[in-house]
Amino acid sequence: MNPRNRLNFSGGPGALPQSVLEQVRESIDAVPGVGLSVLGISHRSDWFAAVVAELEDNVRRLLGVPAGYHILFLQGGATQQFTMVPLTLMQGSQVPADYLHTGYWSGKAIAEARREGPLRVLWSGEGEGFGRLPSDGELDFAADAPYLHYVSNETVEGLQFHRLLGRDDVPRVCDMSSDFLSQPCPVDQFALIYAHAQKNIGPAGVTVVLVRDEVIGKAPEDLPGFLDYRSHAQAHSNFNTPPVFAIYVVLLVTRWLLGEIGGVAAMAAINQRKAGLLYCALDGSDGFYRGRSAPADRSLMNVAFSLPDVHLEQAFLAESQAAGFTGLAGHRSIGGIRASIYNALTVAEVEELAGFMADFQRRHRR
Template sequence: MTTRCNELNFSGGPGALPASVLLQTQHAIEALPETGLSVLGMSHRSEWFLSLVEEASQNLRALLGLSDDYEIAFMQGGSSLQFATIPMNFAGARWAPPQYISSGYWSRRATAEAQRVYRCGVAWDGERTRYSELPDLAKLDIDPRAAYLHYVSNETVEGLQFGAQEAPSNVALIADMSSDFLSAPVDTERYSMIYAHAQKNLGPSGVTVALVKRALLERIPDGLPAILDYRTHITHRSNYNTPPVFAIYVLTLVSRWLRDEIGGLHAMRAINEQKSAMIYGTFESLGDAVRIHAKAPWRSHMNVAFSFGDERLDRAFVEFAGERHMTGLEGHRSLGGIRASLYNAVTGEAVAALCEAIREFAIKRH
């Protein structure tokens, strides 16, 4: 068997996977070297899988510098399930309503789902600027009695990303980091909870990582359905119901790749900054031929939303890039335009090829 990776994947999700991970996965689908069985047929009750979950947890702890104050759960349902599960577990009569930052498509979805479960406030809304900028977290006026403050660290649709800025320290901070998790170091101690689904930087869809501070777990009320109670998944070591074995296996391979081939999250951040500088620099060189949706201080290293200023030209560019084996560049249905996602496994060579295609297209149509 051989691995073919002729297409350059710039999709917002499922995202690209490292070549070495794809190759190992390919072999594992035939037979795992440790068991002689296909990974697709491995029991979630086997010693092999129990060891895999433990390794995945330890690799994440090492990469993130995560202290023993946090529990790790591998869950299903994507971040969308977390949107409702979080207020079920952590809001309540003892606190003022949780507060949400509405900064783009996915944070709006998170807010709307949470409000179905519990009354929630909106601490900041970016609608007036068409979600092209982000707030200063430290300057938000948050009620210290609020159950928590929730935000999305990277908006994949609009191409917005929070930097490493200060945040209110008088309220529990919960972040959806689905699209920039493990792309750079993060000060985990600032957060009461971080969660991220796979299909961006972690592997194929099917698994969601939840890092939860033990102090937050103490809030959970009795009487929740067991599968919606974080304590259930932690107590059962992410094996309460049949877990996504394949997705957790690939996540573990990705964590090894970050550790052994990349050299950790500081090295990953440097690579990602180089890639995003390359594409934003290309836009700068083209003047007003290209419009970037996000304003400069908040432009994402992971997702770049842009347009040639005309729907017809945007479609033409997607076709132009497709002829050069570049896929996944269509903008999100809610925003339109073009979107290039530069997740961890997207190589510098792939980004250079995209930049060359952007320049060539812009010059031909100027």
């Protein structure tokens, strides 16, 4: 690999598919059929209305989203959803909402939700250093909770739920920011799903929200317009000036998933193969590389690991950077190494990283 052609293994923003990047380059100069740069097209134009309509349809096709759901493209990242969710669903309830504390980002969601009403931390992995996820036997879901909130994939710690959680009679809310459109999802089992784009589906600046009609219908009437899902649904994601460029790039990514990859089931198979390459490198290293997460809870998106000491980790990061691999430093909250292998990274590119890891181990094993 030419080090000038760097590979992005960052936790986010992640890489974009090469064919999408080529279309983006062209569209920054002039969108085909429009003749204007995508950076200067009005959000009130017929063209942008068509972009939003096609993107909604593409997400419905990719995930099999049933009737009765709004698909919104909002601003504020997942962080804004940490507040919008309890504002909408707690509704002055004296009964606490159920939250799972499985890592860094679920902790952020809990802190914000506490500002809006009562909540119960149903399970926390903090005491064990967030090295695993709870088993079914450790979870006692409340039948009267206004909703259950959890994060499907903890980006920082490299943990991912590989099963559906909760009760069918309690609304499920899920932050899918780092595994959205990476695999099939039973959308009809959730009241609300949210995901910021800068992992698998586009650049920073847009957050996708799938929200059931009845959730919007029962929301308090006195919410600020910008924090009210109804405002955005009624305006077709055009309540205020939206991030036109970011939404357009997400449209291109969904076209890529549909036309080049063949859908999210095919994408999931590719992602499983990529993750398998790196976990095989960890498991076969005789302890040189030390996986952070319990094997049953390993993420297909974020492979977090450490080396025997900090000096080796520093050498790994320096040598990998020189070899053209970027973004491998672990999150500032835990350190170590993290390889994020989102949709756009190819099997061949992950094979390159696995090869580098094998070579580094040979040269540095004591």
